[in-house]
Amino acid sequence: MIDDTSGTAPHTQGEKPTLRTIATATGFSVATVSRALADDPQIAVKTRATVAAAAKRLGYIPDRAARRLRTGRTQVISLLLATEHEFLGFTHEFLTGITEVLAGTGYSVTVVPDSPGGDRLAPVRTILRNNLADGLLFTRTETFDPRVRLLMEADFPFVSHGRTEFTMPHPWVDFDNEAFARGAVEHLVAKGRRKISLVLPGDKFTFTQHLRYGFLSAVRAAGIDYDIAEGITLDSPTAEIAAVLTEARRGPTPPDGYVCVGEVTALVSLAALADTGAVYGVDADIVAKRASPIFDNIRPQIDTVFEDLRATGRAMAEMLLRRMEGEPADDLHRMLLPVPSF
Amino acid sequence: MIDDTSGTAPHTQGEKPTLRTIATATGFSVATVSRALADDPQIAVKTRATVAAAAKRLGYIPDRAARRLRTGRTQVISLLLATEHEFLGFTHEFLTGITEVLAGTGYSVTVVPDSPGGDRLAPVRTILRNNLADGLLFTRTETFDPRVRLLMEADFPFVSHGRTEFTMPHPWVDFDNEAFARGAVEHLVAKGRRKISLVLPGDKFTFTQHLRYGFLSAVRAAGIDYDIAEGITLDSPTAEIAAVLTEARRGPTPPDGYVCVGEVTALVSLAALADTGAVYGVDADIVAKRASPIFDNIRPQIDTVFEDLRATGRAMAEMLLRRMEGEPADDLHRMLLPVPSF
DNA sequence: TGCAGTAATTAAAACGTTATAAATTCCTCC
DNA sequence: GGAGGAATTTATAACGTTTTAATTACTGCA
Numbered sequence A, B: 001m002i003d004d005t006s007g008t009a010p011h012t013q014g015e016k017p018t019l020r021t022i023a024t025a026t027g028f029s030v031a032t033v034s035r036a037l038a039d040d041p042q043i044a045v046k047t048r049a050t051v052a053a054a055a056k057r058l059g060y061i062p063d064r065a066a067r068r069l070r071t072g073r074t075q076v077i078s079l080l081l082a083t084e085h086e087f088l089g090f091t092h093e094f095l096t097g098i099t100e101v102l103a104g105t106g107y108s109v110t111v112v113p114d115s116p117g118g119d120r121l122a123p124v125r126t127i128l129r130n131n132l133a134d135g136l137l138f139t140r141t142e143t144f145d146p147r148v149r150l151l152m153e154a155d156f157p158f159v160s161h162g163r164t165e166f167t168m169p170h171p172w173v174d175f176d177n178e179a180f181a182r183g184a185v186e187h188l189v190a191k192g193r194r195k196i197s198l199v200l201p202g203d204k205f206t207f208t209q210h211l212r213y214g215f216l217s218a219v220r221a222a223g224i225d226y227d228i229a230e231g232i233t234l235d236s237p238t239a240e241i242a243a244v245l246t247e248a249r250r251g252p253t254p255p256d257g258y259v260c261v262g263e264v265t266a267l268v269s270l271a272a273l274a275d276t277g278a279v280y281g282v283d284a285d286i287v288a289k290r291a292s293p294i295f296d297n298i299r300p301q302i303d304t305v306f307e308d309l310r311a312t313g314r315a316m317a318e319m320l321l322r323r324m325e326g327e328p329a330d331d332l333h334r335m336l337l338p339v340p341s342f
Numbered sequence C: 001t002g003c004a005g006t007a008a009t010t011a012a013a014a015c016g017t018t019a020t021a022a023a024t025t026c027c028t029c030c
Numbered sequence D: 001g002g003a004g005g006a007a008t009t010t011a012t013a014a015c016g017t018t019t020t021a022a023t024t025a026c027t028g029c030a
Helices: A019-026 A030-037 A045-058 A064-071 A090-102 A121-129 A146-154 A177-190 A206-222 A238-249 A263-275 A293-297 A309-324 B019-026 B030-037 B045-058 B064-071 B090-102 B121-129 B146-153 B177-190 B206-222 B238-249 B263-275 B293-297 B309-324
Strands: A076-082 A108-114 A135-138 A158-161 A172-175 A195-198 A225-228 A257-260 A285-290 A303-306 A333-336 B076-082 B108-114 B135-138 B158-161 B172-175 B195-198 B225-228 B257-260 B285-290 B303-306 B333-336
Touching: A019 A030, A019 A045, A030 A045, A064 B064, A076 A090, A076 A121, A090 A108, A090 A309, A090 B090, A090 B108, A108 A121, A108 B090, A121 A146, A135 A309, A146 A158, A158 A309, A172 A177, A172 A309, A177 A195, A177 A206, A177 A257, A177 A285, A177 A303, A195 A206, A206 A225, A238 A263, A238 B293, A257 A263, A263 A285, A263 A293, A263 B293, A285 A293, A293 B238, A293 B263, A309 A333, B019 B030, B019 B045, B030 B045, B076 B090, B076 B121, B090 B108, B090 B309, B108 B121, B121 B146, B135 B309, B146 B158, B158 B309, B172 B177, B172 B309, B177 B195, B177 B206, B177 B257, B177 B285, B177 B303, B195 B206, B206 B225, B238 B263, B257 B263, B263 B285, B263 B293, B285 B293, B309 B333
Parallel strands: A076 A108, A076 A135, A135 A158, A158 A172, A172 A333, A195 A225, A195 A257, A257 A285, A285 A303, B076 B108, B076 B135, B135 B158, B158 B172, B172 B333, B195 B225, B195 B257, B257 B285, B285 B303
Antiparallel strands: A108 B108
């Protein structure tokens, strides 16, 4: 055979194959082809096989725009990405986890900025009104997060990173910040520390409450002193945090232990020690939550607890897929546990 | 007036407004409304005003799926996000810059993973074949990047982060890595350093060549010794980099200066100094490229050069918009300059 | 052989938009 | 008062898919 009969090579014809192409190639109608590809049991098994083969041979790919127009489904998942985060590599790790799960599902991820200081509802409204996505993921959840309320009213699929205090259940993935804070304090106490310092995220976030509760209950159980920094949060400019921490060190009773909720605060705390002539391991110890391996390369080496953000992203994406399939929200919860390095 | 004539409140009717809604409301045909909204000069100015007012009043938003189906334009920009980067906050900063520019343009950003170790062409092919985007942004550009070749052949709009060595011009945004490397060496030489160490990214990346050239020419001009680490790259596991660097320090003539292309290597270098009993500022100095403010909080404070990734993202997004408008590639280039902290 | 009942297929409409080509209205000027 | 032409408007088709309702083909059974 000299002739080019290559049925295996897709794109032998220049034009993009559509249902119509397959229809004329197989002799079936467009309707039949459509239903065959959808594996409709109404269509004869043999027909389905024929159509599937032709589709493959021709390199058919359903047109997203057409499908979206017809069905109203966008095949898009939107991620509201907070401008501030406690970790340096948050965005990267989180996004990697999400795309890992979504690869091959036909869904694509769009990223929409979300500024916790500004109007957090606006991007959600836009997505709902303009029908820009089939599902939503977001972070930095607040105790009575207005986005959760709106999305539940609209019955729109979503998964939040972090819990709320609403009574109606909704899907979430969270890290056990209470356990982290308690464990961190206990570890410092075990090292003999008697006054522990903490910088919290903004009050409105739910995980702030969990951190505070875990911290306070451990501190009280141990009967030791503590110092929750005032006037600043985890998201304050590092210079401000640094100022407050060094100030505290110069006071009459400086802390001898630090619980750091993020990598940046950990570095600032270390710098505050260095700048006030204190020696790590002698004058004070630190336990920090971390999400990247860089602390292995920071001297002095501090004690850390790992929060797996890639796994978080994966869990959230998987959960969202299930939610979009119609699974009820009741059991769609997942708590990730701290992994201490000590 | 008791009657509700509220023209100001959108969504008085439950259904989503379409061109047809406006058409029946104004008495014009759907065709006229469409063209009026597109500001077609063929349509009477008065008509355009009437239609625009009605559209606003009704809260009309064009349906993306329908428009996309009809025009073939997706209103989507895809970002190929490399799994590896020299900075911890790369993804976040870069993405922030991009979304800043795209906000309000009607374009949305989808993120697609790109693994420089694997098949870098596959995601591009998928995007082209399935018509998933109108434009493409990517990073970690190679000297003869296959993606650039493919995209130029397909005449598909894109902007690369980094240059190539193809003769045909294409839009790019780059950081002057040659100037960075040269400046870093000169600074170390000025401090009296006589043997400078460097860890390079993988050979295939264009910026590796720029770094090497800047480094070598400065080192030779100063007539000093140097040590380009072998067997590892910037993307090697940090443990491996650490092993090589500490090994070098234990050799007969350890380096007394380090040029670090990223934040992670800088930390590893600092750790290597600490672990071998060397004192920063006495036994060795470091100049590192950085993209985040965290080095202000790392002790000892090393000399750094800032690469503005948010500005890079902005520049790339702006350039892509212009390219998609049809502007020729010839002048779409932008070189960002190092900003030394010393 | 004919008929009911089931299995398989398909015609046609619809989703909301834009582009082409044709139709209508409006002027201007003789 | 038309003719001619410019200025506006619009009917219609098309983009590629899914779905409803209708049609055709096949089966077993009397």
